[in-house]
Amino acid sequence: MEVIIRPNADAAAALVARIIAKELRANPHLVLGLATGRTMESVYRLLAQMHRKEGLDFSLCSTFNLDEYVGLAPGDPHSYRHCMNEHLFQRVNVEPRNTHLPNGQAPDLDAECRSYEAAIAKFGGIDLQLLGIGRAGHIGFNEPLSAFKSRTRVKALAPLTLEQNAEFFGGADKVPRRAITMGVGTILESRRCLLLATGEEKAEIIAKAVEGPITSMISATALQLHARCTVVVDEAAASRLEGSEYYRRIFATEPEWEEFRNSN
Numbered sequence: 001m002e003v004i005i006r007p008n009a010d011a012a013a014a015l016v017a018r019i020i021a022k023e024l025r026a027n028p029h030l031v032l033g034l035a036t037g038r039t040m041e042s043v044y045r046l047l048a049q050m051h052r053k054e055g056l057d058f059s060l061c062s063t064f065n066l067d068e069y070v071g072l073a074p075g076d077p078h079s080y081r082h083c084m085n086e087h088l089f090q091r092v093n094v095e096p097r098n099t100h101l102p103n104g105q106a107p108d109l110d111a112e113c114r115s116y117e118a119a120i121a122k123f124g125g126i127d128l129q130l131l132g133i134g135r136a137g138h139i140g141f142n143e144p145l146s147a148f149k150s151r152t153r154v155k156a157l158a159p160l161t162l163e164q165n166a167e168f169f170g171g172a173d174k175v176p177r178r179a180i181t182m183g184v185g186t187i188l189e190s191r192r193c194l195l196l197a198t199g200e201e202k203a204e205i206i207a208k209a210v211e212g213p214i215t216s217m218i219s220a221t222a223l224q225l226h227a228r229c230t231v232v233v234d235e236a237a238a239s240r241l242e243g244s245e246y247y248r249r250i251f252a253t254e255p256e257w258e259e260f261r262n263s264n
């Protein structure tokens with residue numbers, strides 16, 4: 001795992017967008033794993049801007065989102081499908097048929113989960129998986145005690161997650177109780193993971209996820225087992241990390257990061 005600390009949330013999102021753009025330019029057929037949530041909105045805004053201004057081309061890439069609420073129709077303004085259409089898919093030239101989210105309204109949810117896994121496999125697996133982190137430490141909707149070998153499945157949302165997403169639904173009691181989510185095992189199979197976390201409210205969970213013991217109580221700690229995982233944080237989210245001096249030195253001196261150093 002490597003941790004990159006940027007001065008503020010905008011600079012952190014800009015770095016993530018530039019990493020994605022670099023991977024997409026190197027491999028136009030990229031299979032991109034996507035996340036939703038507040039943190040990702042600025043990344044998608046920047047990718048849309050790169051598409052408009054620099055011709056960043058999404059025409060050959062395919063996408064797989066981490067999760068979708070059970071029971072919401074794709075057109076529901078609270079659905080993650082709707083959110084992805086609004087924030088990214090309609091703003092770039094990705095082929096709509098190459099964008100995938102689980103169907104939260106499938107009559108047979110278990111079959112839907114199996115077919116989602118099969119679709120990922122058919123596309124050759126995920127090259128780059130973008131991730132956020134919830135305050136309970138989830139990646140996707142892998143709530144506490146998610147098995148590290150778990151695959152795409154229906155998961156009941158934890159109380160902290162309901163609280164975290166309450167504002168979108170006008171109250172925690174209105175948030176759907178269940179979601180389909182890629183499993184921790186599914187996420188760990190992506191060839192590269194890229195996690196973005198910003199803001200003081202993520203500082204404690206980032207310290208646990210990055211430097212704490214590996215535990216299924218905090219599914220993000222599974223990323224410590226991944227061979228290629230980059231965690232990008234702003235100063236606020238980095239404020240509880242013990243090794244920040246070392247992480248800063250890596251970003252400041254390692255050749256791999258040279259081209260990204262003056263981005264913001």
Ligand code: F6R
Pocket residue numbers: 034035036037038039040066067131132133134135138139140141
């Ligand atoms: C949503 C997802 C979640 C979010 C996480 C952070 O697709 O995968 O794990 O990334 O809950 O959400 P925000 O960015 O709203 O704090």
